[in-house]
Amino acid sequence: MNQPEMIKIEATLLGTGTSQGVPVIACDCDVCQSSNPKDKRLRSSLLLKINDQNFVIDAGPDFRAQMLRENVISLRAIFLTHEHVDHIFGLDDIRSFNWTQKHPTDIYAEERVQEAIKRIFHYVFANFKYPGVPKMKLHLINGNKFKIDGIEFIPIRCFHHKLPVYGFRVGDLTYITDTNFIPSEELEKN
Template sequence: MPNNKKLHIEATFLGTGTSQGVPVVACNCEVCQSNDSRDKRLRSSLLLKINDLNFVIDAGPDFRQQMLREEVKSLRAILLTHEHVDHIFGLDDIRSYNWVQKNPMEIYAKDRVQKAIKRIFNYVFAEFKYPGIPKMKLRNVSGVPFAIEKIDFIPIRCWHHKLPVYGFRVGNLTYITDTNSIEDVELEKVRGSKILIVNALRIEKHISHFNLEEALSVIEKIKPEKAYLTHLSHQFGKYKDAEKELPENVFLSYDGLKLTL
């Protein structure tokens, strides 16, 4: 388990929605039409400020908007859970950090995800580099812990239907999204977390995401002090209604919510 005994962590939910976000384009349901700001959800992503260094888990299409909203002036690295559009399509916007920090952005990802990045952002890795393109330094993530600036990150392998994806634990915080199955050996890496953030797409069962019942089952196994549900769809219901039905130590996340450890 992590040796990061002196870490000060501030976690900010950059986005808490699914691949379509909330509201969904052209949808007239009561959630999408809600005036409650907590029902407005950008694509899921987490900002971690750890001992004055900023890290982001996943950089989807809303990355630019999220960085501007939270006034993130520096970014040490980006960790990727997997290669789906709603988790990587904001990577082009690291260009501003390249310019300000005068170095390539370190992107931590599984080898399969790196191949997808090289294919999608082929201009970044082309022999002829067009002026002003983003600069990336890809770092491999496998099943073993790794350190950035002496901060230990533990990958948690999960299953997104048949696709292996990674959650991440740092200190006493674990972040898991886009999964519907976690093997017991991987759950052991999560035990002892004070805060567990886990996806719960909707109330009804889904082929590649935990629904509410499944997410609560994982939370019950881990028994964190507090748990937060993320990657929520408009099918989950309104924030003010849904939160009333949750156990005492379980909360719905919302965009902009900050947690401190």
């Protein structure tokens, strides 16, 4: 029997905040006014270092600050869980990676999320592109496993009330956000 290939995974939580982050603008509650560093939380995102390549799950409005904080200088791909603002509004900042890596950024998302990306970042997909626009290469995902450079990723269908979102599993690690229900067949997936 083939042994699964060993992969080295290092995960860094880039943000664990609410959709507005913590503190919330103009909020005078105890948490938002706290000086505890644990009460400073950026929008939710995960950095995965796998075999020396960087992958990011979600790129919200804090993406720029998160990339700078973790000194990420190259990005192999971005996975999107869903199209809410706090998960995608940082995508314009992939421009820096486009310049340094000299190719479009690979973005993995399901069809509904891709439609939102094309609507919100319409200038990226316009026939006439002004100089310096971000370059995105969209890859369609569904419930099936997919591979990037031989590394296997498994999308896990979850639900955010009525909105379907994807979690992602790689090796023994699964990242799921904005979820209040996981169908039992998805829990069994491997």
